Amino acid sequence: MSAVEITSTLDCTGLVCPLPVIKLSKAIKAAAPGAVIELLATDPGAVADLEAFERRTGHRVLARSESNGIFRFVVQRAK
Amino acid sequence: MTNERPKRLALVASKGTLDQAYPPLILATTAAAMGWEAGIFFTFYGLNLLHRKRRRHLQVSPIGNPAMPPPLHALPMVKVPNLLGTLPGMTAMATTMMKGWMSKAKMPSVEEMLDMCVEADVRLFACATTMGVMGIRQEELIPQAQCAGATTFLDYAAGADVSLFV
Numbered sequence A: 001m002s003a004v005e006i007t008s009t010l011d012c013t014g015l016v017c018p019l020p021v022i023k024l025s026k027a028i029k030a031a032a033p034g035a036v037i038e039l040l041a042t043d044p045g046a047v048a049d050l051e052a053f054e055r056r057t058g059h060r061v062l063a064r065s066e067s068n069g070i071f072r073f074v075v076q077r078a079k
Numbered sequence B: 001m002t003n004e005r006p007k008r009l010a011l012v013a014s015k016g017t018l019d020q021a022y023p024p025l026i027l028a029t030t031a032a033a034m035g036w037e038a039g040i041f042f043t044f045y046g047l048n049l050l051h052r053k054r055r056r057h058l059q060v061s062p063i064g065n066p067a068m069p070p071p072l073h074a075l076p077m078v079k080v081p082n083l084l085g086t087l088p089g090m091t092a093m094a095t096t097m098m099k100g101w102m103s104k105a106k107m108p109s110v111e112e113m114l115d116m117c118v119e120a121d122v123r124l125f126a127c128a129t130t131m132g133v134m135g136i137r138q139e140e141l142i143p144q145a146q147c148a149g150a151t152t153f154l155d156y157a158a159g160a161d162v163s164l165f166v
Helices: A019-030 A046-057 B018-033 B044-050 B082-086 B090-104 B110-119 B128-134 B150-158
Strands: A008-012 A036-041 A060-067 A070-076 B008-013 B037-042 B123-127 B146-148 B162-165
Touching (some): A019 A046, A019 B018, A036 A046, B008 B018, B008 B044, B037 B150, B044 B123, B044 B128, B082 B090, B123 B128, B123 B150
Parallel strands (some): B008 B162, B037 B123, B123 B146
């Protein structure tokens, strides 16, 4: 993965739907356009949810991975 | 996505039990998180969710609810017989159980979910008919509740992309 500068990390481990997406949305609103947010989550629904979130909002999911049950998403704010 | 008008979600929340309070609030807050407009029409028992006092005391009953999980995880076949659900204190017990699962999963309370709706500018319509039938006054509801009839909601829902009855 190319070096993307992560602006902030949002730890949503242990949280269930809808909290990861709501917290992500808040973090994106608070961030500058182009900012890159790293989201950590354990909710298995987050995998599909982040795809839908990207499709519906236009904020890009630059990277996604999983290790030891923790999903990691790198999301870039659009606009 | 960018130049289009935002999507709109229109929900009807018609139930006032602890378990049924969550789905419309989860959907509305999530819609708002995706940048959608969201509105909920609280009708009949659903209006309890907007009631300043009652929203803090929502309950779930084990009576007539075979989906209620067994008290012992190790024995999933041993369910509480429905008849026992009629005993005094069983509804309180089921409610405490459910609140326990919710807080274990770090789910916000119904009150907190509603606060999140308010913060996200979700439109909260309080059914005027229900207020009349149940004798609920505007001042008993949270201040963000807007008293409205079916016409108002249908007008809002006519512009919606997703409408659901909960």
